[in-house]
Amino acid sequence: MKLNIQYFSILIISYLMFPMDSTAGDPLAEIRAHISKNGKASVLLEIELARENTTSSENNTNPRQALKKKRQLIASGHKTLQLALETQGIMVQRTYRNLPFLVTTVDAKGLERLVRQRGILSITLNKANRQKNIKVFKGVSPQQKVPLNSNTQKEQELKTRSVYTSGLFLGRPYRESQPLLDTSVNYINADILWSQGVTGSGQVVAILDDGIDPQHDMFAGKIIAEACFSETFDSTDESLCPNGLNSEIGSGAASNCSVGATVCEHGSHVAGAAAGNDQTGAVTRKGVAYDAELIPIQVFTKINDAEACNGESSCLLSYSSATLAALNHLIDLTETHSIASANMSLGGGSSDSACDSNIHKSAIDTLRALGTLTAIAAGNEGLVGSVSSPGCISTAITVSSVIVATADDSVNHAEMVDLLAPGVAIVSAIPNNQYAAFSGTSMATPHVAGAIALLKSARPTATADALENALKSTGTETDLDTWSWSTPLINVSAALEALDGNSVWGRTIAHVYPSTRTSIKSLIRIFNSSPADGIFNIDVVDDITGEKMGTYTTEVSGGASIQSSMDSIENLMEPPLSPPKTTTQSYSLYITSTVNGYVQHVLWNSVGGSLTNASGCGNKTAQDLIYLNNVHTTKIPEYPSYVLMHNTSSNNSNPIFRVTDARDGSTFGSFTLENDILPHTSRMIYVSDLVELFGQQPESDQFHINLKLDRSFSGFVQHFVDNKEGGILTNMTTKCEL
Known part of the structure; x- marks a missing residue:
């Protein structure tokens, strides 16, 4: 087939050793500016x-x-x-x-x-980070009052306040509902596990926050260790450690609640949602893993600086060095305690991509290797496509908020968010044995930290990767019109089933042919869009009997992609699968991963000489066209690759593509077109020769490259393959999101 395609010259922008960054010219610019201002x-x-x-x-x-x-x-x-x-x-x-x-x-x-x-x-x-619930106003709302029975002295003493994140309250249809802690745990099916005797017993949740009130009934007998890391680098900074120093470890270290009106308020609320258990009086409340123990760590400092506190005379902020000290201390504590999760409902700034150069990643990775997952709030700025730091670290569990089961559009959401959980009007503990309704990703994050402890208490030998996979693969996919992705809302009972292997979960690739089909071959392409290496598990299910035949596991480097035939999957899965003799047999594949990425099902018709994209993943087709994976190099001359670009804007636009080696994710460089694409027009270019364009020759096994489109392009791109022998042009863009 002869394509009627014009060839356009391509201008090389740069050979990149590091990701493109607007501050790449002076990586110390921020520090220099701070010194210039403060000395x-x-x-x-x-x-x-x-x-x-x-x-x-x-x-x-x-x-x-x-x-x-x-x-x-x-x-x-x-x-x-x-x-x-x-x-x-x-x-x-x-x-x-x-x-x-x-x-x-x-x-x-x-x-x-x-x-x-x-x-x-x-x-x-x-830097100094903030807590992740934004207090816009405080007051009692009739719709949000905690139901109290005035017959008991305790309930008469309870004071209920409602604290709302910006935009969460006024004019919303859910104003009449109240997802209290009593019911929010039911929305994630924690109550189902409770009925089975799974309550978090034997596990510990660490709370890195502004302290905890140990006298609250929710925390009676639950605090097993405490620490404080409260830095004072400026003359106006005040340590929140009881000893007045920058560090304190031991009983009472995180319980210095008398130093300010709001100290211990946020931390107590978060701890209550994760693992609180108030069973006194007629009003009782339980956190997600209510029998788990707690390790509160104070990481905040009282900052007496109106500029740093957005006009307020003082505020609580947490220096990065303090949160790093807390994580370092937790690593030590894992030697003597079974710490299932660490909760960090704090952060600052924003990032639209993984920030794996962040200083916290080393600690988060070490904890993960030791079996402790770190849950971090995504932030409350209402951003679409960005989250705050350190929630942008790929190996953390980044959490955002839902209103019962609907994504909350007033907080941060991005494709890098791992999980969703209830976070609106959550009633939990605050100091002086009181309760308050808070909203924000701060409240959603401890639901996830508690869920991890709940699962770990049921299956103590489960790895961190397995726990994350179970929660992500079984959650209810949730999205908004402003998103090009979906994020799973946790379902802990389904996650436990997945851990037990009672069910198969994951992105579904239907009707995959076994290796015995000689005329048509199924090829599975997996792309790891994360910068971190990831594990991908494929459960193979017999389409006739519904029986799980085994699991194929493979590791893919960050930014890399692989292509596996069913021959290799059958041989390398556990247990190995003997291909059926019948020609009517097919399989369904259920795929989970420890990182973000995509999977494709490609059919090769050896008789007709054509490739077909058969990625019919009904439970999640990726909408993000930023990544084009497994683009063919000149090592596959019968099936050359082309990229179609369409400019949807009213102005000239020119895409920038980053080119990486599919084998290991290493970067060749970036390119753009010699001429802009006119408004509302399309252009198609031949891209199989990009390796040569960067001055290299493809190696013997270098069959694929991956492209990433710079988000500044006003339009969309698609990947096509010319099936020369078959005489057809195939759109290879469709892929299933992992």
């Missing part, structure tokens, strides 16, 4: 660790053995760098036993010394 800046330094010679068997040691070795390297690195800095008059203020970071404060000259100092991998401004 100094608190910074976190990432230290370079010595490389250790290890054998292949040593590389496969368990996570705790690996941590022990890493601690030795960190201690050595800390000592070497600390001595070097002190000789230059730079004093180290905090180090971390388990993490390759240290904290110092520098002026402009000190910053230049850090830049020249060997052994420093990165320098990061020590």
Whole structure:
């Protein structure tokens, strides 16, 4: 088939070693600006660790053995760098036993010394983050009052306040409903697990927040350890640790609730939703994992600065160095406690993509390897496509909010959000044995942290990956008109079934042919859109009997994609599958993953010589056209790839594509067109020669590349393959979201 396609020259923009970033010209610009304004800046330094010679068997040691070795390297690195800095008059203020970071404060000259100092991998401004519920007004609303029985003294003493996130209350149809903690746990089916005796017993939830009121009935006998990391880098900063210092570990460390009107309010509310259990009096309330224990850690500082507090004379903010210290401390505590989850209902700024250079990632990854998942609030700014930091870390569990079962459009949502949970008008504990209704992603996040503890209490040997997969693959897909994706609303009872293997879950690829079909071959393409490596599990189900035949598991590097034939899936799945002799047999595939990505079912007609995209994933077809995966290189000359671009705007526009190697996710570079695309017009270009365009020749196994479209393009793109022998043009864009 001869295509009537014009060829356009392509202009190379750049060869990229790092992601494109508007601050790439001066990565220290933010720190310099802070010093210019304040005379100094608190910074976190990432230290370079010595490389250790290890054998292949040593590389496969368990996570705790690996941590022990890493601690030795960190201690050595800390000592070497600390001595070097002190000789230059730079004093180290905090180090971390388990993490390759240290904290110092520098002026402009000190910053230049850090830049020249060997052994420093990165320098990061020590920012202060906020709690993730925005208090717009306080007051009693008849529709939101907690039902109280005035016959008991306790209930007469209870004071109920409603606190709403911006835009959550006025003029909304759900104003008459009240998803109290009593009922919000039922919306995620936690009550079903309670009826089965699954209550969180034996597990611990850590709450990194502004402290907790230990005298509240919700927390009676539940607090097993406490710590405080409350930094004071400015003369107006006040530590919230009872001892007045920047750190305190032990009983009462996170319970200094008398220092301010709102101290312990947010943390108590969050802790109650995750694992509270008030069974006194006629009014009783339970958190999601109500028999789990709690480790509250105070990570906030009282900031007495009107500018930093948005006009208020003081506020509570958490320095990054404090949250890092708390995570570092939790890593130590995992040696003696079964910590299922850590809750971080805090954050700042915004990011529209994974922020895996964030300093918290090392701690989150270490905890994950040790079996502890970190749930982080997405933020409450009403952003579509962005979340706050550190919720943008790909290996964290990023959580946003729903109103019963409808996504809340006043908080942050993005494709990188992992899970949804109830977060509107959640009634939970506040100090002085009271309750209040708060709204925001802060309230949704402890529902997820508690859900993780609930599942872990039922299946203590379940890995962090398995727990995340179970929650993500069984949740109810939820979306809004403004989204190009969907996000699962957690269903803990279904998640437990998935952990038990009683059911198959995941994105469904229907009617896949076995390897015995010689005329038509099923090819499964998997693309990992996350920067982190990920595990992809494929449950193979017999279409005739409905029986699960086994599971195929594969690992895909961040940004990479693979193509697997049914021959290899049948041979490598567990247990291996003997292909049927009948030609009428087919399978359904149920796919789950530990990272975000896509899957495609491609049929190769060996007789007709054509490829067909058969990705009929009824339970989630991806709407995001940013990624074009498995674009053919010149190593597949019979099936060349083309990209169609359409400019939907009223102005000229020119797409920028990043090109990566499908085998490992490494970047070739970026390209754009020589001429803009006119308004409301389309253009198609040949892209199978992009490897050559970057001055290289495809290697023998380099059959595919991946393209990512810059979001600034006003339009959409599609991937087509020319089936030369078959005489047809196939649209390969459709894919199923993972």
